[in-house]
Amino acid sequence: MLNILFIGDINGRPGRNAVKQLVPNLISEKKIDFVIANGENSAGGFGITKDVFDDLMAARINCVTMGNHIWDKKDSMGLIDSEKRIIKPANMPPGTPGNPYGIFSIDKNGIEIKIGVINLIGRVFMSPMDCPFRTADKIADEIRKTTNIIFVDMHAEATSEKMALGHYLDGKVTAVVGTHTHVQTSDERVLAGGTGYMTDAGMTGSFDSVIGIKKEIIIKKFLTGIPDKYEVAELDVHFNGVICTIDEISGKTIRLERLDIKYEKS
Numbered sequence: 001m002l003n004i005l006f007i008g009d010i011n012g013r014p015g016r017n018a019v020k021q022l023v024p025n026l027i028s029e030k031k032i033d034f035v036i037a038n039g040e041n042s043a044g045g046f047g048i049t050k051d052v053f054d055d056l057m058a059a060r061i062n063c064v065t066m067g068n069h070i071w072d073k074k075d076s077m078g079l080i081d082s083e084k085r086i087i088k089p090a091n092m093p094p095g096t097p098g099n100p101y102g103i104f105s106i107d108k109n110g111i112e113i114k115i116g117v118i119n120l121i122g123r124v125f126m127s128p129m130d131c132p133f134r135t136a137d138k139i140a141d142e143i144r145k146t147t148n149i150i151f152v153d154m155h156a157e158a159t160s161e162k163m164a165l166g167h168y169l170d171g172k173v174t175a176v177v178g179t180h181t182h183v184q185t186s187d188e189r190v191l192a193g194g195t196g197y198m199t200d201a202g203m204t205g206s207f208d209s210v211i212g213i214k215k216e217i218i219i220k221k222f223l224t225g226i227p228d229k230y231e232v233a234e235l236d237v238h239f240n241g242v243i244c245t246i247d248e249i250s251g252k253t254i255r256l257e258r259l260d261i262k263y264e265k266s
Ligand SMILES: [Fe+2]
Pocket: 009, 040, 041, 067, 180, 181, 182
């Protein structure tokens, strides 16, 4: 059996602080073998930087997936293109820098296990992209030549699109877990074909906010329509994610454990 911890969108420094404190503990308490985190908001709420990426790796995260905020820090393009542990949404237009998927090796009791990671982006209420369904199919077929363990982060707004992808990939991948809304759903389950599914893993960041940003700023924007500088909120920080327990031979999910942990600074 293999345990993969997946962490929902890490939002700015408050989210990173929670990750730094909680991930090493979770690894030992829950016997976690591999950690994937959505990092599209990890640098000040928008994108990722080299320093922030190094911070996440120091917190024992093995692989970072992204989303619509991937290019928010312009200097990160080189990092995203060259760093094998950062996975971009695979259905972005051809020619976009970055890795459309990753295959990672871990050692478990002296046996090498390979884990495939795919990141996709939705098209409902989001910018136009290539088809996430057909892209997932193509990449999953490619990864399956190497391993049956394939984890999919579906970064999308619409529940229906995420759920449809979960059913579409049921039996073909290990798990489909959603990100992007920053609000955790309580619908974690194993689908008929053995694919773990959860509509949204949630956010690791401030809950006294509007999806991670200071609530006053967002309320003012809704009231007046005038854009203001977004600032990451800092109060009531939660760690959101899911642990996926997998049969490493078949690549099927056995169970999912949803995590919503209130972060208390130690
Ligand atoms: Fe996000």
